[in-house]
Amino acid sequence: MPLAYRGTLTAADVDVMSWPYAAIALIDEGRGLPEWPRFLAAHPDAEIRWKLASCPGLPPDVVDLLAADPDVEVVEEVARWTESPVTARLARHPDPRVRIAVAFNPTTPLEAVLALAEDPELPLRWALSERTDLPQALYARLADDPNDRVRAAYARNPGIGPALIHVLAADPEIQVRRAVAEHPHVPLDLLAELVVDDRAAWNPLPRISAATPAELAELAGSPHTAVRMLVAQRRDLPAELRDALAVDTDASVVRAVAPHPGLSEELLRAMVARHGVQVLSRVAANPDASGSLLEFVTRHRPGVRNALKEVAEHPRATGPALLPCLADRTARPPAAAHPALPPEVITGLLADEDRRVAKEAAGNPSLPRAVMVELVP
Structure with missing residues (x-):
């Protein structure tokens, strides 16, 4: 069967009487007779x-x-x-x-x-939790279950209406309320209440992803940090809204917006000046970060290990930015693979005691050609 699923076998290769399981695999892929x-x-x-x-x-x-x-x-x-x-x-x-x-x-x-x-x-109770076409009365009956995981399954179902959304938003169990926040049509005012109650738990949410520019602007002006942080996670914000969130007084909001493309170097440096290690790794992850900014990140004291790894993997990293990354165990392998690393440093890493580092250095396109020739058996 694995050969059939990998495409190695075709229908012409299979005798259905001798290899019925292989034949089923091909039928499953639409390639059977x-x-x-x-x-x-x-x-x-x-x-x-x-x-x-x-x-x-x-x-x-x-x-x-x-x-x-x-x-x-x-x-x-x-x-x-x-x-x-x-x-x-x-x-x-x-x-x-x-x-x-x-x-x-x-x-x-x-x-x-x-x-x-x-x-x-x-x-x-589980069987209908993904149906989106049921009557609201049936949803209400199914969601009135003693098991909080069942209630959570219905709470995130796009088919439930506003009345049931509000009922489940008041559920005593946190995982049910979190599921309501994941509902694609949860009212924004209700979402704000849910987020404020549990600000540490939120990943990007469907309702925020689908918000209009006007709704985003309104949410970005919320007095609640957690709401502004959710907006800051979007990577398609209008420039003026993105820049406003970049100077937010709360580090969690700034941290969320820091990797957003289009931020100026001035704003990125100001983030580090204001919030230091709390935003350092996220600034380093910004795709528009310049080589000089990445050097600035690696010189920051105190340092942040995750920031070094972000620099080591950044396509705009310079040699001076990469050298400090070699001192960190996690950042050392990607730094060894980076083409901006000085050739003599790459050559020296070929004998590194960490085989991952040596392997990455051996595959670095900036390794001197003469050394590459010596590596070929």
């Missing part, structure tokens, strides 16, 4: 039929055959993965495992899902 699925759907080995059942694009008659398989695990696999209308029929299957699998399938018709939701035999 048309007659194979019908042959394998009647295979005496239930595991082979089970594997076939998850393949996409099976002919309708093959899906129908698998949906009527005597092995319930085969039927369950069909119910979970097929895009065929057979799911409507399988929603009435006598085995609850099959009906749950139908509920997990995103392509099951809504009317079948609603019928399953009324089935007292089925624990559907």
Whole structure:
């Protein structure tokens, strides 16, 4: 099977009777022969039929055959993965495992899902958590679950409406409230309240990513540092908004905006002057940082190890900026690979006791040609 998935085998190489698993791998990739699925759907080995059942694009008659398989695990696999209308029929299957699998399938018709939701035999709390087309009353019932992870799954579902968003935003469990903040349509005023309650936990959020320029400007003027920090994480801010955040009084906001392209060297140096080690590595990560600025970063005292690594990997780093990076264990290998490193230094690193450093130096394009020739066996 690995050979088939890697493209080494083709349909012409495979005897379906001798290598059924390889044939299934090719069917799964859309490279099998048309007659194979019908042959394998009647295979005496239930595991082979089970594997076939998850393949996409099976002919309708093959899906129908698998949906009527005597092995319930085969039927369950069909119910979970097929895009065929057979799911409507399988929603009435006598085995609850099959009906749950139908509920997990995103392509099951809504009317079948609603019928399953009324089935007292089925624990559907997880099964419908990714459906975005359910009635709000059903979402409210499913989200009213004692398990906070289940409530969190529904809290981030784009299908839930404003009323349920507000209910879940008041949930006593922090992970549920964090999930509400990840909802793509959470109201901005509510998002601000959630962020203020838990400012240390936020990664870039969908609602912030989708905010309009006017909304971004409003959020950037928030009295809450965490809100401004979320705005500062965007890398497509209007220049005037980006520059305003660059001179924010809070280091966490400045740290977030520091890698933003387009910032002037004057602003980047001012960040370091005002906030020091708190922003040093992020300034070094700015794609527009000049060689002289990167030298300035490596001379800063106290230093920051992450800043040295950022400099070592920066395409604009100069030789003087790279030399201090060689003193750091983490920054030393990328510095050894940087073409701006002086040739004599690169040559000296070929004998470095750290084999990673020696290997990077050996592959450095600035290694003198004569030394390269000596390295060739």
